Amino acid sequence: MTIHKEGTKILVTAFLVISIILVLAFNFISIAWVNWFLTFAGVVIFFLFLQFFRLPSRTNRAAADELVAPCDGKVVVIEEVEEPEYFKGKRIQVSIFMSPINVHANWVPCEGEVKYTKYHEGLYLVAWHPKSSTENERTTVVIERKPGQEVLLRQIAGAVARRIVYYVKPGQKVSRNEQFGFIKFGSRVDLFFPIGTEIIAKIGDVTKGNETVIARWK
Numbered sequence: 001m002t003i004h005k006e007g008t009k010i011l012v013t014a015f016l017v018i019s020i021i022l023v024l025a026f027n028f029i030s031i032a033w034v035n036w037f038l039t040f041a042g043v044v045i046f047f048l049f050l051q052f053f054r055l056p057s058r059t060n061r062a063a064a065d066e067l068v069a070p071c072d073g074k075v076v077v078i079e080e081v082e083e084p085e086y087f088k089g090k091r092i093q094v095s096i097f098m099s100p101i102n103v104h105a106n107w108v109p110c111e112g113e114v115k116y117t118k119y120h121e122g123l124y125l126v127a128w129h130p131k132s133s134t135e136n137e138r139t140t141v142v143i144e145r146k147p148g149q150e151v152l153l154r155q156i157a158g159a160v161a162r163r164i165v166y167y168v169k170p171g172q173k174v175s176r177n178e179q180f181g182f183i184k185f186g187s188r189v190d191l192f193f194p195i196g197t198e199i200i201a202k203i204g205d206v207t208k209g210n211e212t213v214i215a216r217w218k
Contacts, residue, residue, distance in 0.1 A: 004105055006165060006182045007053025014049050018042040048100075055105055058210045060176040066200075067109040067215040069207035070153055070180070071189045072102040075214075078203055083192045086116055086142055086152055091192040092199060094214060096207055098187055106166075106181040106189060107210035108143065109151060110217075114172045116142040119164075122157070139166050141180055149217050152192040155183050177210060191215075 003011065025038050062068050077095035098104060122137040137157035144150045155164045166181035168174060183189075193199070193215055201207070201214035 002055045002057075003050070004053045004055040004182065006184065007049070010184075011046075011049055011053065014046055018046055052100060052104065054103060056103060058107075058177075058208070060107070060210050062176070062213050063216075065217045066213045067151060067191075067193075067217070068107070068176075069096060069201075069209055069212040069214050070106050070109050070191070071096055071098055071104070071183075071207070071209040073098040073188070073207055075201045075203055075205040075207060076188070077190075078199060078201065080195070081192075083152065085118070085140055087150075087192065090195055091152070092195060092197055094191045094193070094199060094201055096189050096191075098183065098189070103209060104183050105179050105209060106153075106155060106183065108174045108176065108178045108180050109153070109191065109214075110143065110145050111175045112143045112145040112149075112173075114141065114168045114170050114174060115144045115150065116140065117166065117169060119166075137164060139164050139181065141166060141168060143174060145217065148194065150194065152190075153180070154190040154192070155181055156188045156190060157183065194218075 022039055022042055025035050029035055060068055073096040075094065076097045077093060079093055080090060081093045083091040118140045120138045139155045141153045142150055155166065157164055163184045168180045174180065196218045198216040198218060200216060207214065
């Protein structure tokens with residue numbers, strides 16, 4: 001397991017800030033238990049940052065017609081909805097909620113070509129709020145495997161998350177085991193599939209990014 005590139009600056013900053021606080025505490029606070037409490041708190045906080053930006057090694061072994069979860073988390077929505085931004089029609093939405101303790105790398109669910117990307121500024125409602133998909137800070141990425149087989153991925157910021165990054169652009173070919181983005185500090189990813197796609201995931205399922213099969217092309 002390695003540390004994700006998105007965490008490098010944050011981890012260095014956190015280490016420096018915690019170190020400075022502890023040096024000041026041990027030099028200016030004479031109460032031993034306070035100093036040891038601050039030390040313990042600093043170690044715990046840094047460990048939480050460290051595990052948040054962890055990047056486990058995973059290999060996608062799904063069949064060519066299967067789509068894998070783009071992130072770790074829990075399936076909280078499976079429903080038929082109107083997708084107004086790109087498809088402008090009915091699609092099947094599958095939403096995966098990511099807690100702060102999940103790995104937050106976002107993987108490509110299937111191979112294909114990136115057809116569309118867009119960043120949207122927005123609010124920071126809690127990620128499970130019904131309006132977060134359309135009103136929160138978010139990005140939209142569409143990948144086409146072949147004509148008629150397009151999946152839309154929407155990264156959505158939550159109440160804690162304040163930064164979403166994506167690494168792909170229209171016209172780019174993407175393959176399995178690649179990452180298309182990262183969301184910092186908890187949020188969710190929505191997927192929109194063509195009507196008729198076989199949805200394998202069920203409400204409440206716990207997913208592993210780049211491993212758990214959630215749908216199959218028809």
